[in-house]
Amino acid sequence: KFTGNFFYDYMMGIEFNPRIGKWFDFKLFFNGRPGIVAWTLINLSYAAKQQELYGQVTNSMILVNVLQGIYVLDFFWNEAWYLKTIDICHDHFGWYLGWGDCVWLPYLYTLQGLYLVYHPVQLCTANAIGILMLGLIGYYIFRMTNHQKDLFRRTNGNCKIWGKKPEYIECSYMSVDGTKYYSKLMTSGFWGWARHFNYTGDLLGSLAYCLTCGFEHILPYFYIVYMTILLTHRCIRDEHRCFSKYGKDWKRYTAAVPYRLIPGIF
Numbered sequence: 001k002f003t004g005n006f007f008y009d010y011m012m013g014i015e016f017n018p019r020i021g022k023w024f025d026f027k028l029f030f031n032g033r034p035g036i037v038a039w040t041l042i043n044l045s046y047a048a049k050q051q052e053l054y055g056q057v058t059n060s061m062i063l064v065n066v067l068q069g070i071y072v073l074d075f076f077w078n079e080a081w082y083l084k085t086i087d088i089c090h091d092h093f094g095w096y097l098g099w100g101d102c103v104w105l106p107y108l109y110t111l112q113g114l115y116l117v118y119h120p121v122q123l124c125t126a127n128a129i130g131i132l133m134l135g136l137i138g139y140y141i142f143r144m145t146n147h148q149k150d151l152f153r154r155t156n157g158n159c160k161i162w163g164k165k166p167e168y169i170e171c172s173y174m175s176v177d178g179t180k181y182y183s184k185l186m187t188s189g190f191w192g193w194a195r196h197f198n199y200t201g202d203l204l205g206s207l208a209y210c211l212t213c214g215f216e217h218i219l220p221y222f223y224i225v226y227m228t229i230l231l232t233h234r235c236i237r238d239e240h241r242c243f244s245k246y247g248k249d250w251k252r253y254t255a256a257v258p259y260r261l262i263p264g265i266f
């Protein structure tokens with residue numbers, strides 16, 4: 001996909017699915033191997049560094065390792081689901097994905113661990129439990145929302161969401177060659193609460209990671225600020241694409257599910 005703007009093409013990519021042979025897929029490799037594996041290894045290294053410097057690992061460091069470790073394990077456990085995300089299905093492979101996965105992710109997603117090496121925080125039990133619960137609730141919402149859509153799409157709506165047949169809006173769209181296709185947008189389960197409740201779960205989890213560092217410094221909070229910008233921008237980008245794809249059917253869907261991230265607010 002050439003847009004005519006060299007810088008945009010370089011940044012966002014031209015090739016949709018660049019590969020070497022049958023087995024090496026650039027998007028899957030860069031999204032799903034170096035950065036995300038490094039995330040866990042770097043966090044573990046920070047825990048080891050705390051042990052070396054202070055002779056103990058703080059509960060905040062353990063929480064960061066556990067909560068972020070669950071997120072990474074989930075990625076590998078549900079890798080088939082990951083193939084249906086926007087990164088893989090719609091984005092082209094360029095500097096944005098390559099640099100983001102190999103440089104941005106391992107440096108920036110590990111900021112809490114780095115901070116805790118030099119500013120160790122021992123949380124009181126109540127705070128530690130509160131942060132753990134927030135992280136687990138965020139993870140649960142993230143996983144269940146993504147699972148509900150995956151199940152709904154895989155079974156073409158012939159499934160149960162929260163014990164009931166899912167509600168949905170039938171929609172159609174036209175491909176470039178003029179062929180008409182049909183699809184469904186679910187309006188029940190978490191997808192009836194907000195149009196991107198999976199992002200909301202992700203944000204709750206991200207906030208939990210930051211809270212482990214206490215309130216002495218703003219640096220560890222960079223992550224939640226960044227994730228809020230990333231996911232809000234992604235939400236708007238995705239909705240723009242969906243509106244171009246589904247047209248008036250998308251409008252019916254947004255009328256049925258009026259909020260994006262937080263029911264009643266946004």
Ligand code: NDP
Pocket residue numbers: 084085086087142146149152153183184185186187191195196198199202231234238242245
């Ligand atoms: P989604 O999984 O939400 O996918 C959006 C697509 O789903 C839409 O383009 C549309 O595609 C389809 N869709 C939208 N609404 C419905 C509906 N009601 N029913 C059925 N299908 C619908 O987005 P992402 O791929 O961005 O995110 C996946 C997960 O990855 C999220 O939980 C996100 O938080 C996480 N993530 C994490 C990042 C990180 O750095 N930690 C970065 C990016 C994402 P279609 O054209 O098929 O209709």
